[in-house]
Amino acid sequence: MSAASAVRPPRDPDAAGGWYWDPRAERMSVDELRDVQTRRLQATLRQAMEHVPFYGARFREAGVTAADLDCPGAIADLPFTVKTDLRDNYPFGMFAVAREEVVRVHASSGTTGNPTVVGYTRDDVHIWSELIARTLAAGGLGPGDLLQNAYGYGLFTGGLGLHYGAELLGCTVLPISGGQTERQVKLMRDFNATGIACTPSYALYLAEAARDRGLAPDDLPVRVGYHGAEPWSNEMRVQIEAGLGIDALDIYGLSEMGGPGVAYECLCKNGMHVNEDHYLVEIVDPDTLAPLPEGAVGELVFTTLSRRAQPLIRYRTRDLCSLIYEPCACGRTSARMTKPVGRSDDMLIIRGVNVFPSQIEEVLMSLPDIEPHYQIVVDRKGHLDVVEVWIEVAEEIFPETMGGLERFERGVAKRIYEVLGIQVKVSLKEPRTIKRSEGKAVRVIDKRKLN
């Protein structure tokens, strides 16, 4: 695929939108872009139809024939793919190539049931790195810079995704992974890290940790941050930028699409550039699934255009946002997506971990002899998401002693941690204190102000 073969202009650190890793691809004309998309889409659809039994059957059911795939605009008639399709085809049923051709697999947290698996061929890994290189360059990072990569390494795509892209770009990578804040601050200074990659909440936490050690933003060498994996607001951007003395950029991706590298902000900070030559983007009405026009808020839907191991057709991200097609001041021609404003399902993102209220409910329902009334209250205290699970104390679960009540609270919190990997505070409430609307309990109260 298109390695950054075109002649690269000299890097200009003062450029408004960072610099271009692959200027030919990033600035191609809209006509040229649509040609590339059409060509790659046809190849992708054919690959999916012929090599993924799931898509073969899905297309047949929808009455889509091979000939239809070549029509421009064919995409609008194709069925959508959803997360459960990936789960149903666990582990490798969505692969379009032989397992031997897959050089890497990542998997979602998969807290209940099967995780969602994502496979990559060697080419897929390379293109992923290319897209991350674009992402990092758009923030001004390049050869000679040192990127402190505080995303988690492992099955999560953030760590290794940023890592390979930064190496391709010519950065020195510090694969420090998440946590160990003391060491993060020390190595950032000792190694002269100029870029940081981590979740936005961790960036704020780092800023606070530095301040607690008497360090001013000017004492920190870092000048740009790449923050994704959880939704964050522009107010939070202001706080991160002031706290660390950096430009804080939003990056967007999801493991099903291969991870980070789907869309990224340039230094103009005016929407995230979608790598449209590799991902076909649509916004649809989450209820009717009808395509929506430019500027309308709806559900973000992607079709992979170059992924060989695991093409996904019209994948519903459940993220709600809108698209901007107006050219960006940076000179990139791609459409930009706004920060997601919410979800079309009830998924919560708690400190970077995806949590569905139904998963908490499953834990509660698995407790002996009870059918508790509960409510999940999410708030952001300081810089961290805090989750309280309120449970009404029914007579069946009333242990009658304080020790018993406290043991009950701890037991529920421990079970939730074991299953979901998030720390919650369990709060016991009197019956009927949890508000019901029209008889139906309101299960989630999210007090975090994101926009």
Add this chain to the structure above:
Amino acid sequence: MKVTQLTVFLENRSGRLAEVADLLGREGINIRGFSTTEAAEYGIVRLIVTDAEKGRDLLQGAGFTTHFSQVICVKVPDEPGGLARVLDELAAADVSIDYLYSISFQNICFAVRDIDRAIELLKDKVTLMTDDEVRAL
């Protein structure tokens, strides 16, 4: 010789305990003794009342979580060492006590956050006791 105790789960909100007492009082149920234990956000009230069944029905009807348990009530001689004799008897036999409280209901002891204000509010309505008076009981 077992006595039925009524236990109620209460969130720490002001007025909640008063509601329990009101509810029972209105229906002619007399509280013979009680104790409260509390954590940061909720507490447990244990009550010995003149009609435990009716009391439980009333509280359940008002949406409280309740529990019945069996306890032992003991007359303790009002003299130094009176309580110790009862406790020694159980300790010697290795019977551990989950909790105990006094049910001499004529005199009760409150802990409140604003003690001066509470005294101001109560002093004309009930008989408050001085330190000396309590010790002379």
